[in-house]
Amino acid sequence: MNILIAPILSALCAVSGDTGSLVLQAEVVHGPDGPIEDGRILIRDGKIEAIGAGLELPGDGHLIELEGHLSAGLVAMGDQTGLKGEALDSTRQIMDGADLAFGYDKTDDGWGAFLEAGVTAVLLTPKPGALVGGRTAVVKPAGAMVQRRAHLHVCFSNAAFKSGVAPTSYPGAISMLEQRMETPTGGFALLGKGLGVLLAAKTRAEGLRAVAFAKRHGLTGALTGVSRAGDLVDELHDAGLGVILPPIGAAADPRVAASAAILGKKDIPLAFSLGATNRSPHALRISALRCMKAGLARDAAWKALTSGAGEIANAPVGSLAVGRAADLVLWSGDPLDLTSQVERVWIEGKQVHGDDDQ
Amino acid sequence: MHIDTQPSRRGTLTALLAPALLAWAPTISAQEPADPPAETQIFIKAERVIVQPGKELKDAQVLVQGGKVLAVGTDLVAPEGARVIETKVVCAGFIDPWSTLGLDSASASLKDTNILTRAVDALDPFGSAVHLEAALRAGITGYGVALGGKASVKGLGAFVCTANHADGGLDVLLKDSFIGATVGSSGDAFDRIGYAERLVKYIKAGEEYRVEQVEYTHEIAKWRTEIAESEAKLEKDFKKAKKSRDKEIEEAEEDDKEFKEESYKEDRQPRKPRFDAEKEAWARVAEGTLPLVVEAHRYVELSALLDGTKAFDRLRLVIAGGTEVLPLAATLVKRSIPVIVWPTPLGSKRPAGMRAHDLSLAGALAEKDVRVLLGSGGTSGTRDLPLLAALAVGHGLEPEKALAALTTEAARALDMGNILGKVRAGYRADLLLLDGDPISTTTSIRQVISAGKIAFNVEGGQ
Amino acid sequence: MIYPGFLISCVLLALASPAPEAPKPVDLTVHADYLHVAPGEVVRNALIQIRDGKIASVLPGRSAPDGALTVHSIMAGMIDASARVTPGDVAVEQSKEVITNLSVTDSLDFFNPAWDRLARTGVTTTLIAPPDYNVVGGFSVVVKTSGPKRVAARVVNGASILRGAIGELPSAGNSPAFGRPTNFYARRPTTRMGVEWEWRKAFFDAAQSARFPDAEFEGADVLRACLAGDVRIFIQAWTTADIRTAVYLDEEMQAEGYGDLDIVIDAGAEAWKEPAFLVRTGTPVVLPPFPATGRLGERAFMPWDTGRKLTDLGIMIALSAHGETGLKERLSAQAGYAIRGGLTFDEALACVTTTPARLLGVEKQVGAVKSGMDADLVLWNGAPFSATSNIVGVVASGEVVLTPR
Amino acid sequence: MNISSITRLTAALALTSAVAFGGDSHAIKVGKVITMAGEPIENGIVLIESGRITAVGPASEIQIPWDAEVFEAPNLVAFPGQVEACTSQGMDRANESIDVAPFLNVVDSVDPVNFFYEEMLRAGITTLNVQQGNSTVIAGRGMIVKPSGMTVAAMTVRPEAGIKIAITPKRGKSRAVQLMILREAFAGLRRTLEGLVQEANDGNDHARREALAQGRDFEAEDGKGRAMTGSGWIVEGLEAVPRASIDSKILPLLAIVEGRISVYMACSTPMDVLHGLEIAKENGFLAQTVLLLGPTCWKVSDEIKAAGVRGVILSSTLEHTERAPFAEEDTVTVLPTHFAEKGIPFALASQNSTTQSLWFQAARCVALGVDREVALAAITSGPAEVIGLSSEVGTIEKGKHGNLVLLSGDPLSLQTQVRYVFIEGKLTYDRTTDTRLQHLMDGVQPEGTSADEPVVEDIHEEERTAGDK
Structure with missing residues (x-):
């Protein structure tokens, strides 16, 4: 369904008052079930009340017509912005009670770059360096905490081993985790009761062990860090896990993008992470673009940036469903085309980025 | 094997160590090389030919031979034996x-x-x-x-x-x-x-x-x-x-004195830097x-x-x-x-x-x-x-x-x-054949022609 | 007293196979002028039919049907009893000096290209052991070197084999504990004596735990199984002193009445110096790769006629290439060097097929070219192990891993 | 170590060899002679007088002179002494740290008692081309030696045997800087020579004008130098400059450019080969160049064939396994068959240990599909050709050095042993006296290291037997 750029409507500049409801209209609105031409979104008290093409204006409704595409904000997985020293506690190997939420600093100036790139939800994860690094949290850039305990972060890569501290080997690590699962306490006890698992690994062999561990204990969540997860598609499908793909750089192995396409064909939930902190949030759309060029379907790529990522993040973010918070982004064109720019960003109905006049 | 003899100040332009060239590299500058063997011509038909940024031709054609663009126009006819390719957009590499x-x-x-x-x-x-x-x-x-x-x-x-x-x-x-x-x-x-x-x-x-x-x-x-x-x-x-x-000399011999040559002086030759x-x-x-x-x-x-x-x-x-x-x-x-x-x-x-x-x-x-x-x-x-x-x-x-x-x-x-940057007669045939606007990232490149040869073809094969 | 415990389990395996229904078409046929079925058994003009990864039949005196792979000679897939293809120190748990309840299986990475290269040198089955940084490193595992990249598909059920080491490596890198030890490397044995003491203490404690239940400790059950001879122990011992220590350990257990260890010496470079222990206790030896200058790890010296000398004394030996795949270091080259050192062809063939298969307890499944066994074949363009012949094809579990050019 | 000391050395050599060769003649009678120049001869005889082979043939046709010392070994096989085409071992340090040091010579660092030469002799290698190592841009000059003799002079076969140029970057340098220095070395030579010619000509003009002024008739004395020859570039009028006046540090470079000295060029990657060929062509020593190739250089074998270099020495890895980035499969290339199919004659290089010496490399070539004769030639006549000594060594033929290796069987079999080695007719190696090899291969215990009957007391014997009482 190619998107026609409709003739530009006359721009109405109006100050967005928060009294009563607000209706935003744009050339194309990327709703939960596909793009809507000249769509309108009715927002009341920061929540989406209705979405559709021919919405009439409610009594206290206040219409703003916009140029460009309106969509849900993007969701970035796996970032440590604002955590400063809190991203990893190196004293112990298993810290299932540690919540990354405590380290979240709303005032950090790094969040501006997220809003500028159209990201409205971020999953804070610990740096790999301990067997169980703690519990992840989902936050809105410079905004509210959406989910205090989203996943238990378990690291299956050799980054978890420290010389001189048990465990020093894969067999030792797996046996230590199995022991904790026999008589689960603290974070382990919450697994399956609202707390997902975030399996961090680097090589595909580590990924296989992580997925087998999750399958053995019937855990839900996602595998992150394995760049060629496409080779584990059967085990992932069988275990019902999602996959968070690392950022795909210029000189990256083409098989990484190809494996995203393989996962997409098998409808395995996908999302993109930023990995190292010095990655710009633009890397999300660039990685999605590379996967599309390697064969990932367009709507699968868009889902991986928004609603699919929200599901994996185990939090109500990344989709324009009715009742959800109105986290919206106005693009100058098709959001999956890098030539289009972020014009405005709303979080919970209030505009937090972009100049008012069009 | 083609040879580029661009009129440029910086010496002969040889392909780096192409074997045939090794043999007769020194003779290049000596005489005008015989025109290259009749390679297959490539005839491109496109809805938009972007000659250079800001100058486009609608429903135009480009004829390529011998590594160069022979002709660009809106009324060209495909010469017999040429390989014809149709595409939406053509622009320079x-x-x-x-x-x-x-x-x-x-x-x-x-x-x-x-x-x-x-x-x-x-x-x-x-x-x-x-x-x-x-x-x-x-x-x-x-x-x-x-x-x-x-x-x-x-x-x-x-x-x-x-x-x-x-x-x-x-x-x-x-x-x-x-x-x-x-x-x-x-x-x-x-x-x-x-x-x-x-x-x-x-x-x-x-x-x-x-x-x-x-x-x-x-x-x-x-x-x-x-x-x-x-x-x-x-x-x-x-x-x-x-x-x-x-x-x-005679006088010296008579006076039994030692003959002394006249000294010769000239201004010194300037030293080469x-x-x-x-x-x-x-x-x-x-x-x-x-x-x-x-x-x-x-x-x-x-x-x-x-x-x-x-x-x-x-x-x-x-x-x-x-x-x-x-x-x-x-x-x-x-x-x-x-x-x-x-x-x-x-x-x-x-x-x-x-x-x-x-x-x-x-x-x-x-x-x-x-x-x-x-x-x-x-x-x-x-x-x-x-x-x-x-x-x-x-x-x-x-x-x-x-x-x-x-x-x-x-x-x-x-x-x-x-020689580069434009789709013009006489320029080197480095061309991109695309299915949309060259700058937009949702466009994909169908073929890349480099020096008159199809270097990449999305359908595979040359 | 060679391994009574294991013959029974293998026989059961064979009987359990399903009754043969209508024979499926053959997947692959291979022909050779000379087929070395097993050491000493040569079949001329043999046609081998392979179905479902197993050898369906071996038909002697046939000519090669067109389209079938045909080469000068074929032998069984080789077995390296000490292949060492592991991700290094993250494959052995070093938080305790004696680890018996873990296996190296959890650290294997079958995506590593080293496996494909090892398979292409004709080694189809290997024993993978945890690296020797511990006194006892845990369980080894018998795996195939090719096939699906999953642990379940690669593991071969053979004898359960524990891995240990005597010599410098287990004590290397440990420093004596001055003051409060910051990590566990600071309180572990720092000398060869310490290593030897850990061995004897482990088995002594296990024997005590059999008598006094409250002396039970984690992993004691495995040590008791060793004492009962149900678990085989591969001990790395390069020098004659270490080999002697290993054999004395076994004899001490017998003397104390605790039991009888089933020991195999791995990398026994100096087994030739005092072979009497080995003859007396019937301990097999896995030889390390032949060194060009004779010098080997931990200053051991191994002359090239070691194979000949130990075979003459009736000691069971196997060769190993420690997983090397180079043209001059691979297992087939080691067999050639053993022949140069005096072994006959059949003895060398046994050292890389049937003997290691018996040591790993998989002699029913691999090590020979007989119907019912795994279809692991090595195809040569001349007499096997000769300097002027080369491996041109490898079939592993019925799949052609290396195709003749 | 300038030119004069080289001449002193060759004089000393001539003296010693005359004595060694004087009047001794040997006849070696063996079960089979593999001459590598025609069919093998069953129970043949090789006559060697004054170090040179005077006759080879079946026993029935050869008349043994009365005074010849006969060596009989009916069950052994005579094989030509093998030739190592290029090695930088047997010296204390293979390279000087200066980038361009053509004035150096290995004669000053070859160490006759080095363990390496004993290894070579044991493996049946009788002629070695010793060059400097590859950690350089232009290294010093090499020489050809035999692996016996207590002094370097006694070992010398050819005092001057070419020079080593490395295209592969020296440690710490990048390829761009390495090639810049190499090009600059030749460009600097050219500029210096042109400067000398200019100076000489200006001097002549000045002298002529002075004579005119003084009224003398002027006869310009003809230049005492030699005109420059070379297929790359030449400097006109070099005859005006006497060669002795040219700085001896750059004379070897002039020898290279004039093609008077062979060049051993070390190239480890395909691009190195392409750059090396370009520089060799520009500076006119392409015909004298011998390429020492790394395992991946087969990718430019067409260019090597087209360039017509003098020879190619393969690396000791005969099979190259490579996995392109992002590829699933390895690509395996067999180097000897690749070069044989391309029709490029090659010499093999040994890895200097008993298992991987030249004969083993030849055997592995046959295993990998190379024809047997081509493989045997690659360790005898081939390398002799490459180092320009095909008239002296490499085969058992009349007039050549009497270098023979007596083997216990087929040269390419694993069970074959090198029993004797003759260098220039003299018995130089006898396996029965080689204690080091017997200790390694036959397990013979060196005296005094082991008791006759190893006493093994059974320390647990009493406890074990105590139980039985």
Whole structure:
């Protein structure tokens, strides 16, 4: 369904008052079930009340017509912005009670770059360096905490081993985790009761062990860090896990993008992470673009940036469903085309980025 | 096997070590090569032919043969036997003026280079075949490569075609296309100004070396004519001198005195200035034969560089990076100095020099009519250039100027303006066949034609 | 007293196979002028039919049907009893000096290209052991070198084999504990004596735990199984002193009445110096790769006629290449060097097929070219192990891993 | 070590060899002679007089002179002494740290008692081309030696045997800087020579004018130098400059450019080969160049064939396994068959240990599909050709050095042993006296290291037997 750029409507500049409801209209609105031409979104008290093409204006409704595409904000997985020293506690190997939420600093100036790139939800994860690094949290850039305990972060890569501290080997690590699962306490006890698992690994062999561990204990969540997860598609499908793909750089192995396409064909939930902190949030759309060029379907790529990522993040973010918070982004064109720019960003109905006049 | 004999000042253009050339390389310049064997002609029919940014032909055709574009028009007829390809859009191949693609890993980050070190020597297409293929598939048909790293003088950069040559060697269009340099890789501002002044000192020394050489040629010519005259005179009265000498010898023998030759004095021959390869190269920079591409980011060293080089009117300076060059836009326009911008998204931990890096720099400079080019920042990420161009367009650069930056402007800055960058008769047949607007990232490239041959075909096969 | 415990389990395996229904078409046929079925058994002009990864039949005196692979000679897939293809120190748990309840299986990475290269040198089955940084490193595992990249598909059920080491490696890198030990490397044995003491203490404690239940400790059950001879122990011992220590350990257990260890010496370079222990206790030896200058790890010296000398004394030996795949270091080259050192062809063939198969307890499944066994074949363009012949083809579990050019 | 000391050395050599060769003649009678120049001869005889082979043939046709010392070994096989085409071992340090040091010579660092030469002799290698190592740009000059003799002079076969140029970057240098220095070395030579010629001519003109002024008739004395010859570039009028006046540090470079000295060029990657061929062509020593190839250089074998270099020495890895980045499969290339199919004659290089010496490399070539004769030639006549000594060594033919290796069987079999080695007719190696090899291969215990009957007391014997009482 190619998107026609409709003739530009006359721009109405109006100050967005928060009294009563607000209706935003744009050339194309990327709703939960596909793009809507000249769509309108009715927002009341920061929540989406209705979405559709021919919405009439409610009594206290206040219409703003916009140029460009309106969509849900993007969701970035796996970032440590604002955590400063809190991203990893190196004293112990298993810290299932540690919540990354405590380290979240709303005032950090790094969040501006997220809003500028159209990201409205971020999953804070610990740096790999301990067997169980703690519990992840989902936050809105410079905004509210959406989910205090989203996943238990378990690291299956050799980054978890420290010389001189048990465990020093894969067999030792797996046996230590199995022991904790026999008589689960603290974070382990919450697994399956609202707390997902975030399996961090680097090589595909580590990924296989992580997925087998999750399958053995019937855990839900996602595998992150394995760049060629496409080779584990059967085990992932069988275990019902999602996959968070690392950022795909210029000189990256083409098989990484190809494996995203393989996962997409098998409808395995996908999302993109930023990995190292010095990655710009633009890397999300660039990685999605590379996967599309390697064969990932367009709507699968868009889902991986928004609603699919929200599901994996185990939090109500990344989709324009009715009742959800109105986290919206106005693009100058098709959001999956890098030539289009972020014009405005709303979080919970209030505009937090972009100049008012069009 | 084709041979490019472009009318250019810099010696014969031989494909790097193509075997056939090895055998008769020396004879190239001697006689006009016989016209190449009748290769199959390629006849392209397209809805839009972008001759150059801002000039398009609707429902036009392009005829390609012998590595060159023979004809472009709206009413051409496919000659018999030509291979016909239909596509939506045709435009010139993209050029990356600032890359280290194809260099062997050790040479990409060097410290011990000087102006004589040649990037051509470090090219290793065998090791980087995969990256070259990816760049070609992304539409980059040619690129300027300089030795990498933060060496203050990087040496002779080359202009290389991305498509691999038959024998696996690389098709080098210009072995010495420009001089690469870096200013400002240290933290301290005075250090950075020192680097800029050192570059100016080198150019000055090069200029003085050229002046000294020109003076010597005059002096030696004058001296030679004088000597020739005095020799003619000496020859004329040789007999007289011989007679007087014989007389003196006799007298000496009579007085039993030892005969002493007359002493002969002439004004000394002027000394030839000592040959200095480095100064010779800097002289070529000073007189504008070779453009000087300087990587500099912060305002302090940029302004020091521009002030220092004000006096050299024939110097052709190109700024690479230029993160904080916006305030100096006026000087850049006056002296027509192009800026190669690296529009890549940088996260929070940015390199020191690029603290103020902003994706909208390209757009801002273009608004002030500065000649803007887009480069992959001296990395092997050349394949990402179209992606970076789209990001720049997404941050204020007009699409037409972005396409110019990738084709005509880049060719012009690297002295290839007469053969690359446009879809025009007589130009080299580096063409992209696409299914949409060249700059938009949702467009895909169907075929890439390099030097008249289909180097990449999305349907596979040649 | 060679391994009574294991013959029974293998026989059960064979009986359990399903009754043969209508024979499926053959997947692959291979022909050779000379087929070395097993050491000493040569079949001329043999046609081998392979179905479902197993050898369906071996038909002597046939000519090669067109389209079938035909080569000069074929032998069984080789078995390296000490292949050492592991991700290094993250494959052995070093938080305790004696680890018995863990296996190296959890650290194997079958995506590593080293496996394919090892398979292409004709080694189809290997024993993978945890690296020798511990006194007892845990369980080894018998795996195939090719096939699906999953642990379940690669593991071969053979004898359960524990891995240990005597000599410098287990004590290397440990420093004596001055003051409060910051990590567990500071309190572990720092000398060869310490290592030897850990061995004896482990088995002594296990024997005590059999008598006094409250002396039970984690991993004691495995040590008791060793004492009962149900678990085989591969001990790395390069020098004659270490080999002697290993054999004395076994004899001490017998003397104390605790039990009888089933020991195999791995990398027994200096087994030739005092072979009497080995003859007396019937301990097999896995020889390390032949060294060009004779010098080997831990300053051991191994002359090239060691194979001949130990075979003459009736000691069971196997060869190993420690997983090397180079043209001059691979297992087939080691067999050639053993022949240069005096072994006959059949003895050398046994050292890389049937003997290691018996040591790993998989002699029913691999090590010979007989119907019902795994279809692991090595195809040669000349007499096997000769300097002028080369491996041109490898079939592993019925799949052609290396195709003759 | 300038030219004069070289001449002193050759004089000393001539003296010693005369004595060694004087009047001794040997006849070696063996079960089979593999001459590598025609069919093998069953129970043949090789006559060697004054170090040179005077006759080879079946016993029935050869008349043994009365005074010849006969060596009989009916069950052994005579094989030509093998030739190592290029090695930089047997010296204390293979390279000087200066980048361009053509004035150096290995004669100053070859160490006759080095363990390496004993290894070579044991493996049946009788002629070695010793060059400097590859950690250089232009290294010093090499020499050809035999692995026996207590002094370097006694070992010398050819005092001057070419020079080593490395295209592969020296440690710490990048390829671009290495090639810049190499090109600059030749460009600097050219500029210096042109300067000398210019100076000489200016001097002559001045002298002529002085004579005119003084009234003398002037006869320019003809230049005492030699005109420059070379297929790359030449400097006109070099005859005006006497060669002795040219700085001896750059004379070897002039020898290279004039093609008077062979060049051993070390190239480890395909690009190195392409650059090396270009520089060799520009400077006119392509015909004298011998390429030492790395395992991946087969990718430019067409260019090597087209360039027509003098010879190619393969690396000791005969099979090259490579996995392209992002590829799933390895690509395996067999180097000897690749070069044999391309029709490029090659010499093999040994890895200097008993298992991987030249005969083993030849055996592995046959295993990998190379024809047996081509493989045997690659360790005898081939390398002899490459180092320009095909008239002296490499085969058992009349007039050549009497270098023979007596083997216990087929040269390429694993069970074969080198029993005797004759160098220039003299018995130089006898396996029965080689204690080091017997200790390694036959397990013979060196005296005094082991008791006759190893006493093994059974320390647990009492406890074990105590139980039985």
